[in-house]
Amino acid sequence: MVKVAKFGxxxxxxxxxxxxxxxxxxxxxxxxxxxxxAAGKRDASDHKLTDLLYLCHAxxxxxxxxxxxxxxxxxxxxxxxxxxxLSYDLETEFGKLRSRLNRxxxxxELVSRGExxxxxxxxxxxxxxxxxxxxxxxxxxxxxxxxxKTYEAIDSAYKRYGRIVIPGFYGSLPSxxxxxxxxxxxxxxxxxxxxxxxxxVYENWTxxxxxxxxxxxxxxxxxxxxxxxxxxxxxxxxxxxxxLHEESVFPVxxxxxxxxxxxxxxxxxPGTLITDSVQAAEDSERFIxxxxxxxxxxxxxxxxxxxxxxxxxxxxLEILDRYHVPTEHITLGLDSFAVVCSNESLGERLYDIIKDxxxxxxxxxxxxxxxxxxxxxxxxxxxxxxxxxxxxxxxLGQAGVNIKTIAQGSDELAITVGVDNSDYETAIKVLYxxxxx
Ligand code: ASP
Numbered sequence: 001m002v003k004v005a006k007f008g009x010x011x012x013x014x015x016x017x018x019x020x021x022x023x024x025x026x027x028x029x030x031x032x033x034x035x036x037x038a039a040g041k042r043d044a045s046d047h048k049l050t051d052l053l054y055l056c057h058a059x060x061x062x063x064x065x066x067x068x069x070x071x072x073x074x075x076x077x078x079x080x081x082x083x084x085x086l087s088y089d090l091e092t093e094f095g096k097l098r099s100r101l102n103r104x105x106x107x108x109e110l111v112s113r114g115e116x117x118x119x120x121x122x123x124x125x126x127x128x129x130x131x132x133x134x135x136x137x138x139x140x141x142x143x144x145x146x147x148x149k150t151y152e153a154i155d156s157a158y159k160r161y162g163r164i165v166i167p168g169f170y171g172s173l174p175s176x177x178x179x180x181x182x183x184x185x186x187x188x189x190x191x192x193x194x195x196x197x198x199x200x201v202y203e204n205w206t207x208x209x210x211x212x213x214x215x216x217x218x219x220x221x222x223x224x225x226x227x228x229x230x231x232x233x234x235x236x237x238x239x240x241x242x243x244l245h246e247e248s249v250f251p252v253x254x255x256x257x258x259x260x261x262x263x264x265x266x267x268x269x270p271g272t273l274i275t276d277s278v279q280a281a282e283d284s285e286r287f288i289x290x291x292x293x294x295x296x297x298x299x300x301x302x303x304x305x306x307x308x309x310x311x312x313x314x315x316x317l318e319i320l321d322r323y324h325v326p327t328e329h330i331t332l333g334l335d336s337f338a339v340v341c342s343n344e345s346l347g348e349r350l351y352d353i354i355k356d357x358x359x360x361x362x363x364x365x366x367x368x369x370x371x372x373x374x375x376x377x378x379x380x381x382x383x384x385x386x387x388x389x390x391x392x393x394x395x396l397g398q399a400g401v402n403i404k405t406i407a408q409g410s411d412e413l414a415i416t417v418g419v420d421n422s423d424y425e426t427a428i429k430v431l432y433x434x435x436x437x
Contacts, residue, residue, distance in 0.1 A: 001200040002158070004033045006168065006190030009040020009048055010207040011264035012118050015083035018125055020264050024205065025126055027267070032163045033154075033197065035190040036122045038114025039076060049073060049114035050169075050183075057107045070098055077117050086124050090117070109178040112170035115186065119167035129161035137171030137189060139179050145171070145192065147251070154196035166193055187248035191259075195251035202252045202259045204244070209263040210272030211236070211243050214291045214432045218425050222432065225290055226270065227278045232289050232378050235414045239376040241292035249274075278380065287382055288436040291428055293375035295421050297328065298346055299405055300354075301338040304363040313337055315360045322356075323349045328374065329407045329416065340405060340418060343370060372404055373424040376416040377431050383412040392417075395434045401427045 007021050025031045038049040052073050059066035074094050081088055097113060115133070123130035136153040140146040150171070157164055168186020173179050181188050187204060194202035210224035211233075228236075230253045237243050244259070252259050253276070262271040304312060309332065316339060320327055329340040346353070350368065357366055382388050389408065392415060396403060405418035419427050 001030050002032045002197050003028065003030045003201050003203055004035065004190060004194035004197065004199045005031045005203040005205055006035040006186060006193075007037060007122075007264065008186065008204070008206045009037040009050070011040075011205050012036055012038075012122065013040045013042045013046070015080050017264065018080060018084055018122065020267070021122065021205075022126055024264065024267050030200065031203070033158060033193055033199070034122065034126065034128060034165045035168045035186060035193055036115065036119040036165055037168050037186040039080070039118050047072075049076065049118065050111055053111040053114055054107075056101065057105075057110050060101060060105070066101060070101060073114075074098075077121070080118075081121055084121070084125055086121055088121050088124055090121075093117070093120075106177065108170065108180045112167075112178050112180050115167035115169045119165050123165035126163075126165060128163040128165045129157075131157045131161070131164045131166050133167045133170050133189065134172040134178055136166060137192065139171055139173050141174055143173075143179065145188075147192065147195075150192055151196040154193050158197050182245075182247075184245070184248075187244055188251075191248050191251040194257050195255045198255060199252075199257055202257055203262055204259060205262045205264045207263060207265060208261075209266050209269040210261045211241070211290065213289070213436050214428055215241070215293075218428050219432045223436075224269075225272045227273045227275070228289050229278055229380055230274055230276055231411075231413060232380055233274055235376060235378045236290050236292045239292035239374065239378070239414075239416070240294040241290065286379075286436060287385060287388060288377045288379040288431065289381075290378050291375065291431050291436060292378070293373055293424060293428055294342070295373045295424055296343040296370075297340050297372045297374055297418065298343055298350070298368055298370040299338050299340050299372055299418060300357075301336055301367045301369070302357060302361060302363045303336040303365045303367070304361060305335050307335055307337065309337070312361045312363075316357055319353055319356045319360060323353055325349065325353065329405065329418075331405055331407065338405065340372070340374070369404065371421040372418045373421050373427070374416055374418050375424070375427050375431070376414045377435070378414040380413060382415065389415055392431065392435065395430050396427055399426055399430045401430065 011017055040048045052069050056066040056069045136157050138146040138149045168189035170178055170180045212222045214222040259274040263269055325341050325345045327339050331338045401419050401423045403417050407416045
């Protein structure tokens, strides 16, 4: 059995964090593959290596010297190496990079060096073999990950060396050039590595003890979610919870590999376990797994006597599509229907859209309510349990929160309510305190 452990930037921010990573790896001999981010912030006023590298590139582009930033990066790395007594020849390696900083170094190659150097030192510190992502993570001509080739390369490196460290966030293009992923991309590398070796678990080590049940800026000390399904996670992510991105989840989800979010600073905490279906005893009375929400939506209501759902709804959806405005929800009445869209996607196009709806559907009226927040209560246990929606709406009503729209998918995984932006925080607190906490 092999476990893949990915460590995020804050988990490798300095020598102290390197020590914690080593203790975690050594505590379980199955942790044989480590995927490493670039050193992140040590405290709130610090900078991530990746940000400094992007800054370096911006300086080069504008013809301004980046010497000082390069010095800062070098001394961060040197500090880790010296404190841990490593022998990695940073002077030569970093010197080579430095000598190319004023020529036309490609941005992707430059910013990938945060992961490269951090992982090189981590490999030496752990006594694992360093396997460069440029040699085992591949993109195709379309710029998408070439999963087949990548799986094969990672699997054969693992079989060959046994215990390996792979830098996250980058790989190589068919031309051999380095390409980086989107920010936070080491999560993707970790998932791909776990899928490549059919790991028993993909551990994603970060600085929180799992996914929280609600936004801690709104709810004080929300509890972490012990177990959640991939489907629930998708609902929470869709509704704005800051959790892992779809891209970084699908390789492990596809292979049925559980994903465990853990805290490097609290290694004994079990964190959040994400699986296809939660088997554990579902004894708790809690039926909400998590709550998430997003502000600033508009509800466009079309009123028309003798409404034809087939024609009129189709026309409105086509109009929105023409303006590239995604529809978040639809509610249907007898003589009216409403679509919910984000203000961000509507923007100034709203007026043209209304004009087109008027001419396309000939409605009695079109009404727009903006300043609406959508809040989703997500929970697999809501399925087939009567009375839950009533309880939720009752609690919101008692708190004086007016519900403007309601949606529940037929899989009964989430109940989404639309409330006034000014009720956003109250609604989240009421749902958390009443049903989740
Ligand atoms: N270092 C990269 C970033 O800051 C990638 C990562 O940490 O996952 O976005």
